[in-house]
Amino acid sequence: MRKFKAALLSFAHVHAPSYARVLKELPNVDFVAIWDDNEERGKAFQKRYSVERYYSDLERLFAENRDLDFVIVTSENARHYEHVKIALEHDVHVLCEKPLTTNLGHADELVSIARRRGLKLGTCFVMRFHSATIQAYNMLRGGDIGLPVSITTTNHGTCPYKAAHWFVEPELSYGARVNLREGDPRYRGGSITDHTVHCADLLRWFLGSEVEEVYAEVGANIRSDLEVEDNALVMLKFRNGVQASIDCSWSRPEGVYPTWGDVNLYIVGSNGVIEIEAFNQNVHLATWKMKRLVYSYWGPDVDKVMITQFMKAIEEDSEPKASGWDGRQATEIMLAAYRSIKEGRPVKLPLL
């Protein structure tokens, strides 16, 4: 494999440090530049990962690094569009954190720019790169449980606001202040935006089918200090007849619960079941110093697999396994959940 020159745009997202670590660890990557509008943060990570150059001006990054192969965009959700677009217009391949955008028109535009310019646009659906989901995919497609019938999924988490407060600021997490529904003081941009898309993407991938209809219910908030929703349940009907659900709640108490959350899928088929608890591989650790039990993860390094495969897609000129289009489709499901909550009824897809 040839050597790639890469940059990372913004450490706003909590996943950025792990991607930066992977960029440093991979022998065929030159992690040459970091852009961050937060200079203190950007420079701190520049130092931590010994990256050659830090920029506070994004145009300058592209002007001074004309041989860049790809960038990873890990800015706030609402700024993905702007950052991905700039990168694509400089003919750089882009791997973008999920959700790709919070606006379907923006997602369509990014997908079409990438296509027009012959560039790879990937969405960070890391769960497609976990050895358990890959094996489950093969079992499912191999007919081990007959035909899939109904799938219960969860992507629970802690609320990330103490690590990165923008996750609960509607302008940055969703791109606008849109009330959840009439009479509800909360805004879109919480756990539905953050946590619907992983399971939505896994379901689309497993089933090879698109969502036909979405129904969602939002609960009163667990945390009273948020402007956005922190728990919700989403029901999906796929075109191939499979029914599914997603629990996207930030329902694990941060700083208390032994792990960040889960990605679980219970697949009932016509001739058996597949159950995935993807983050079940942990050493249980409790120390007097920590004063609590902690699950210390030892499972697959999905970030590394994802970034490696993205580079392979560039090299082989193939579609990334989790593409910009996949990002767009998951965003549509997330937006449909919001619309269902607003209208109090099931919503048909496509939305546009």
Place this chain on the structure above:
Amino acid sequence: MQERPLKVAIVGFGFMGQTHAAAWARIPEAQIKAVFEVPARAPQIRHMVSEYGAKVVTNYEEILEDEEVNVVDVCLPTFLHREYVVKALKAGKHVLCEKPIALHLWEAREMIDAWKSSGKKFMIAHVVRFFPEYKQAKELVDSGALGEPRIARTYRYSAFPPWSVKGWFGVQRLSGGVLVDLAIHDMDFLRWIFNDEVARVYALSPERRVVKGITAQDHGIALLKFKKGGIAYVMASWAYPKTVPFSTYFELVGTGGILQFDNRSTAPLRLGTSEQYSTIQTYPEDPYYLEIRHFADHILKDVELMVTPEDAYKALEISLAAVKSSLTGEPVSLPLKEEVIP
């Protein structure tokens, strides 16, 4: 020997009737006097019944007219509950009846009306309230440890009961299917632990059955929206392969924290043989015994009922709303305005 004040007739001696009989046999104040079964099944149960010192009766009137029998325990298929319960109440018996209370709201209402005018004791056997992990969860929530309940998840699944493949269970209009017969446990428990009423239900159930040869819905997933803003996800299934043991899971998140329990990972005993591998949940006390002990105390000492007939009505209403939603594709608001099971 001292006279036992509770003379019990068990009506229906299938799986539940036998389970209840074993529990009644442990109540010192109770004596099983008679077991009602249809003539075709009478011979095969005779030896089991005689072990309790009871007789098999194939004519229900005989039980109603037996002045000594003062407790009737109805363990018949759901579609027969109303007829047998109302007759027993009118005959002046205390009545315990298996869940679900009935398949139609009008039936449940008629049963409740008959109870109210009878002056007798009446309970629907929602046994989950007597399972120690569920009971403890309720106590923890009531203690305030979790703050206000916000979002819950329940799973309850197994293979389709093997004794029932050709029976009434597999017929949608006789059992109500999995959303009525099985999910009703969690519908009742969720109402109890949220201490709130359900405002709206949305549910999905596959159009094609996983279990071959049955008409009853065998898998269902439902969203409940409570009046005070809480929400819950309910998954109930008979569509699992027979290698999977009966499994339950519960989690509740409140403004103060989270509680979870999982009978798949908390069982204290596992058995592996060349044929099978199973996890075995051993309870400090049999929940069915606790349920029947509670009903006995309700009759004898007027202990307040843990689960009232009105609770059973409400649980049925939620289950029926789920069935209706699964058939119409629309969310269903409570109270239900019409019957769901034809």
